[in-house]
Amino acid sequence: MTATNTNLFVRPATEADAGPLIGVLAEAFHDGAVADWLIPDPTDRRTVYYRYFTDAFHHGLTHGQVYTTGDQTAVAIWYPRLERTSTDTRERLESLEAVAGVYAPRFVLLEEMFDAFHPDDPHHYLAYLAVDPTRQNRGIGAALLADHHRRLDDLGLPAYLEATTMRNRRLYLRHGYTAGPTIVLPTGGPIIWRMWRGAPSSGGRTPFPRTLPRRRPL
Template sequence: MQPNSTLTVRRATPDDAGPLITVLVEALLDGPVADWLVPDLDDRRTVYFRYFKHVLHHGLQYGRVDTTSDLSAVAIWYTRDEVPLLASTDHYYAVEKATGKYAPKFLLLDAIFETHHPHAPHDYLAYIAVDPRHQGQGIGSALLTTAHQTLDATNRAAYLEASNTRNRDLYLRLGYRQGAPIHLPTQGPLIWRMWRGQPTDGTPAPFPADLLPRRRPL
């Protein structure tokens, strides 16, 4: 699908928080990861609202949050060179407070993603969401294309995790390479690691050699 050219992509501000939290909740409420994290449908919307309120404000403070002129979509990026910004005591405490009895799986997901994160410098797309009422209109592609143009201008790579095959295939069309999937435990879904580096011969750049589960020093 071609990117939507009728919308302006801009940086989000704290004033946009309310609508963008709603977009994150509504867009990500259903799916294999949501089913794994919060199996109880009656609890999921409440937990997701508290969780994505933290996620969005964390992104505004420590990362880059992109949105569209009509606030129909949001993407949360982090610059990752050496120190992971998400791995902080304050973040873990906030996640635990927001998710309550479901915190063990949310924290486990963070830990698994961090373990499989590439070491090479890149920008990390933590979340991207499009209002379900506006999906299928190229809005997500527009958000990504704008970000990629900025990354390409500075020779930066991008990394993300795809939670379903439809999104994975979109990223493949946008120049990402697929890595071996992550198998979430306790009958969880597959997660695909996706890397977009600078092509050298017109083809997508390969995964960096260090994109392997890292071992902590003993």
């Protein structure tokens, strides 16, 4: 367990945290340009998001690193990406169809766009950082970031993420990230800001890596 200040503790999440943290994820991501693009109907969105983030939380526990606070008001899901990875596209499509129903094509497109522009350099990938909307602007998300950043600096590894709002982009810039080329989602979709926090180096931090778009195997 890591103390980040006298009142806030960051710890690994477990299956016992599933209920509260899935709710935090679904509520924190419910509003915004990406949410509107994925699922225009807000009522449908709440239902689908709960299923989607149930899948995301359990996938993070199995394949990544999930952290929360002592009061379960925030969650971060990280994935070590130390070598190039591939996704079973057929299995993922089936999963998204089960989770998102008629909205699955947009979710598939979003994930394919993210994957196509993902850096190949070894790093940790911050897939999700969410704070209970009633507890935002209190430094909780920053504490989760700082906790993992210390771990990455000890390992000499960079971090990568996609910011979906200007507010989030500014947050990550304050925490040592630099912005790379953006992703523009098709069919009238919003802009996504690709962010990189380089590994410590003699010149400061390693720069945003050159990324060539790639296609998933068919």
